Amino acid sequence: MKLHWRGQRHARAKAAFRWTLALVLFSLGYNGDRPACLACPCRAVSSAGVPAGNQAVAEGLRKVQSCIAEAAGGRDVRLVAVSKFKAAEAVQAALDLGQVDFGENYVQELLEKASALPSNVRWHFIGRLQSNKVKKLVNIPNLVAIETVDSSALADRIASAAQAAGRGEGGIDPLDLFVQVDTSNEETKGGVQPNDAPELASHIAACGRSIRLAGLMTIGAPGDMGAFDRLHAARSAVAAALGVPDAELGLSMGMSGDFQEAISKGATSVRVGSLIFGSRPPQKL
Numbered sequence: 001m002k003l004h005w006r007g008q009r010h011a012r013a014k015a016a017f018r019w020t021l022a023l024v025l026f027s028l029g030y031n032g033d034r035p036a037c038l039a040c041p042c043r044a045v046s047s048a049g050v051p052a053g054n055q056a057v058a059e060g061l062r063k064v065q066s067c068i069a070e071a072a073g074g075r076d077v078r079l080v081a082v083s084k085f086k087a088a089e090a091v092q093a094a095l096d097l098g099q100v101d102f103g104e105n106y107v108q109e110l111l112e113k114a115s116a117l118p119s120n121v122r123w124h125f126i127g128r129l130q131s132n133k134v135k136k137l138v139n140i141p142n143l144v145a146i147e148t149v150d151s152s153a154l155a156d157r158i159a160s161a162a163q164a165a166g167r168g169e170g171g172i173d174p175l176d177l178f179v180q181v182d183t184s185n186e187e188t189k190g191g192v193q194p195n196d197a198p199e200l201a202s203h204i205a206a207c208g209r210s211i212r213l214a215g216l217m218t219i220g221a222p223g224d225m226g227a228f229d230r231l232h233a234a235r236s237a238v239a240a241a242l243g244v245p246d247a248e249l250g251l252s253m254g255m256s257g258d259f260q261e262a263i264s265k266g267a268t269s270v271r272v273g274s275l276i277f278g279s280r281p282p283q284k285l
């Protein structure tokens, strides 16, 4: 009887130990030898929250790339690696591995990185854009896109700066613009209401050769998967208004926490930061 009781206690202690070990390994992001993506190792990396060194950048990039490939199932989906608040060296590490599209939120930070890094980087501006900074931004020769256009006045300023910079002529590509859509009704994040997207998109499409309407972008409230469907629907409305096929317009949606869902909802471009470069201090978008 006594022996039996001791055996039970032993078994319980063993079980408790196993659970604790499992929990510790899980929170450290241990994936054992499971194939990438099955257990979404990307999430485990982000929950560990360690600042990424260059080795970690390589690891994070590789995992995100394989998760994208798995979710895309052969479809072409662009990864924009979001490097805000991260050192130029971290961008260089990813660039060395063949990642060329990078996203930045702040004009000053982008100016500094653009001058420190090689010109084959393709920069995407994904932050709030103040009109007095448009010219500086557009003059970065390897800026390929501004993804946060939410007014026709801003589009006009960008178009004239792009024209002054010679974009869209003499072999220089036009600058890609995305209409930012507020799909979660969160005014703080910017963007036009879905119903207003066709009008702004038509305005951009008529702005001349220096810019090109590349598609729609949304941030969406965390956990609001309906945001992806709403951006998808907004694209159909825009395409119908312009008389072009839906597929001619891109959908930039999905971040570290939800890029696989976004891809399953038709994203053509995802913006992933912390899973590649490590967590950031809290900030305003």
Ligand SMILES: *Cc1c(COP(=O)(O)O)cnc(C)c1O
Pocket (backbone or CB within 6 Å): 082, 084, 105, 126, 127, 219, 255, 256, 257, 271, 272, 273, 274, 275, 285
């Ligand atoms: C910071 C940022 C991202 C990347 O966020 P993560 O959660 O780190 O992947 C994507 N899009 C926008 C607009 C951002 O500001």
